Amino acid sequence: xxxxxxxxxxxxxxxxxxxxxxxxxxxxxxxxxxxxxxxxxxxxxxxxxxxxxxxxxxxxxxxxxxxxxxxxxxxxxxxxxxxxxxxxxxxxxxxxxxxxxxxxxx
Numbered sequence: 001x002x003x004x005x006x007x008x009x010x011x012x013x014x015x016x017x018x019x020x021x022x023x024x025x026x027x028x029x030x031x032x033x034x035x036x037x038x039x040x041x042x043x044x045x046x047x048x049x050x051x052x053x054x055x056x057x058x059x060x061x062x063x064x065x066x067x068x069x070x071x072x073x074x075x076x077x078x079x080x081x082x083x084x085x086x087x088x089x090x091x092x093x094x095x096x097x098x099x100x101x102x103x104x105x106x
Contacts, residue, residue: 041072043081047089059085 002009019095026034044064051057063081074082 037072040074040082041067048083050089056088058086 023031023034041064044067046058048057048060048064052061059081063078063085066078066081070078
């Protein structure tokens with residue numbers, strides 16, 4: 001996704017969010033602010049690692065690229081996509097767990 005699907009403008013190049021000083025030297029307030037900036041991107045990266053080899057891996061990668069292109073900020077559309085992917089992953093996990101319990105019971 002190099003261009004906005006709505007207006008066609010090119011997304012800005014992503015800027016890496018790096019701490020201004022080592023995490024061990026940050027105050028609690030600075031740590032909270034840093035984690036608030038990076039938490040959702042790290043959460044999506046976690047889901048990308050979990051989705052490796054699954055059919056939804058491309059969807060997670062596209063979402064990660066979209067959020068990184070917005071400098072780590074989540075748009076309303078990316079939030080909707082995130083929750084839809086999370087719900088699909090939850091439903092897949094429940095089906096898998098149910099299938100395993102049925103096989104163990106048989």
